[in-house]
Amino acid sequence: MKEALRSWLFFSLLVTVLSLGGTFCPGGEEVMVNPSFTQQREIYRFIQGFHTGLDDREEWELARIIVDESRRYGLDPELVLAMILVESSFYHRAKSAKGARGLMQLRPFVARVLAKEMGIPWQGKETILDPSTNVRLGLHYLSKLILRFRDLKLAIAAYNYGPSYVKEQLRRGKPVPTRYAERVLRNYRLLSRRLSLRSL
Structure with missing residues (x-):
């Protein structure tokens, strides 16, 4: 009963956020026909419904990074938004009990390896x-997992539980926990219906 109530409250909040609009829209009318700009604007408006800990310009830059990095890895922006929503609710300084940090909740030892792969200077938790860096690292990691497992649901599960654990479960013929992945994918479907970023 409590779980059902929490789910109902969560989706009610999400629908409310999706109905909100934004006011900060730099660039001028001449760029409004640019699909990337339009996606960025819609993502920015969505992000504004959350307590991010960022100012307007930082939120606008975050929206741009989500658009650019989604395109880089061939991912739908709605999937990226769904991941961030579940991981941190868009609070950029979020920290888990296990030490995962930031929008996409990366643990430092994982983030450090990813940063080295991407040529990003490592300055610890900062x-x-x-x-922007957190999203870049997180999507690089997710794309690697998608290539490794060849299955989006398994890749999302591995993002949460770790690829070694998922690989071992599969090797032993045991089920991989899917609750986290199902939550992300449920939000992905909802956001795809509400935002329709792919059609922009």
């Missing part, structure tokens, strides 16, 4: 807490 690297993880930078919103």
Whole structure:
């Protein structure tokens, strides 16, 4: 009963956020026909419904990074938003009990390896807490997991539980926990219906 109530409250909040609009829209009317700009604007408006800990310009930059990095890895922006929503509710300084940090909740030892792969200078937790860098690292990691497991649901599960754990579960013929992945994918479907970023 409590779980059902929490789910109902969560989705009620999400629907409310999706109905909100934004006021900060730099660039001028001449760029409004640019699909990337339009996606960025819609993502920015969505982000504004959350307590991010960022100012307007930082939120606008975050929206741009989400658009650019989604395109880089061939991912739908709605999937990226769903991941961030579940991981941190868009609070850029979020920290889990296990030490995962930032928008996409990366643990420092994982983030450090990813940063090295991407040629990003490592400056400890400040690297993880930078919103743009956190999203870049998180999507690089997710894309690697998608290539490794060849299955989006398994890749999302591995993002949460760790690829070694998921690989071992599969090797032993045991089920992989899917509650986290199902929550992300449920939000992905909802956001796809509400935002329709792919059609912009």
